[in-house]
Amino acid sequence: MARRGVRAKGRYRPLMWAHQPEFNTYSEEGEPWFGFEAVRDLEGLPPEILLVPLFGHTFGHCGVAVRGAEGWLLHAGDSYFDPREVKGPVWQCAPVVRLFQMVVTMDTRARFYNQARLRSFTAAHPEVRVFCAHNPWELEDCQAARAERLPAAA
Template sequence: MRVHHLNTGTMCPIGRRLVNGTGSIFQRARMVCHCLLIETNDGLALVDTGIGLDDIANPPRLGPKWVRQTTPRLDPAETAVRQVEALGYSRADVRHLLLTHLDRDHAGGIPDFPNARVHVHRREHDMAVARSVPAPKGRYVTDQWKHGPQWAFYGEGGEDWFGFKGVRALGDREPDILMIPLHGHTFGHCGIAVRSGDKWLLHAGDAYFFHGQIQASPRVPLVLGMFQRRADMDRAMRIENQERLRALKANHGDVVTIFNSHDPVDYDNCRCGQHQAGPSATEC
C-alpha cells in the first residue's frame, strides 16, 4: 500500500527549548498533527484527521485556552481534505477514518469527510460520543461529530502483534491495517499499524509526545512532559505502554518504524525515509 505522511496542523507554542528540546525558551516551538493517507483496496483511509475546516472557520470551538497555549496556524491548506485534493483525489475517495482517539487535534477533520466510516475503540466512543462514561470537562469537542458519522467500533479481544495484545484488523479486505490498543492518554487510545512492503509503520498517536521517550535512555523536555501528564487519563497505563514501545523499537526497530502525532522530528524522519514530495511541516 502507498502511504503519504501529512501534517494537518502546525502548532507554535512559546518556549521552544522546553517543548522541542532545542533553541531558546523565547522562540516559538514547532509541533505537528502527523496523519497518514493510505491507498487501500477499499479507497483511501486516513489515520487521524488533524484540524478541520470547521475548526479554522470557528477557532473558539477548539477552546480559547487550548488555542492560546498551542497557537495553531489554522491554515486551510494544511487540512487533510485540502491535501487530499492537492494529491488529485476528492473527499469522496476517503472511505475510512482510523482515529487513534477523539481529542480535538485528531478528530477535527471528521466532518470534512462526511461519508467516511469512522473507526475508533469502543471505550473512546463510550466516553467522547455516547457519554456513557463521564468525560473530563472540556476534553472533547463534540461539534466535530455532530453530523452523525457512521462509526465502526473495536473492542477487547483480537490477535497478537509483536507482543501487543487485542489487535484488530480494519477488515478482511485490509488485513495489513491494524488497531493496536495503547491506552493511557485516553481510555480508548490506540495506535494504528500499517504494513508497507515487508515492514510496518506504527502511528502511536499520543502514546508518547517526544522522540526521546522511546530511546534507551528516555527523556522529554520539561513543559512537554508536564502537558503530557496533565492530559493523561491513566498515567500508569501510558507509562507501561511507553515501555512496551521502547522494547518494540529496541527489538524490532529494523522492521517497525514508530512515530507519534506531534513530534516534528518523527514527522520529518518519516518523510525523509520515504522520500516524500509535497509540503513539509511549516516552521513557526
C-alpha cells in the same frame, strides 16, 4: 461521548461530534503482533492495516500499524510526544512536554505502561518505523526515507 468526570467534560466536547460521525467500536480482543496483545484488523480494511491498543492518552487510544512494501510502520498516535519517551534505554521527556501530558492524559498509569512497551518494542524491532502524531522531526524522517526509496523524477 458520555463525558464522565470533570476531565472528560473539559476534553470531549459535543462540538467534536456535531458532524455526527459513525463509529465502529472494537473489543479488547485480538491477536499478538510483535509482542503486543489484542491487535486486530479493522472491519472493511485490508489485513495490512492493524489497530494496536495503546491506552492512556485518551480512553481507547490506539495506534495504527501498516505493512507496506518496505516493511511495517507504527503510527503510535499520541502515546508519546517526545521520542525519547519510547526510543532509547531510559524514559526521558522535555519538562514542558511532560507538564502538557500530565494535563491531557486520561489514564497516566496506562500511558506509562504503553510507553514502556513501546520502548521495549523499538529496541527489539528497529525494522519497524515508529512515529507519533505530534513530532515534526519524526514526520520529516519518514518523508525523507520515502523520498530515498522513490525513483528520481524523469
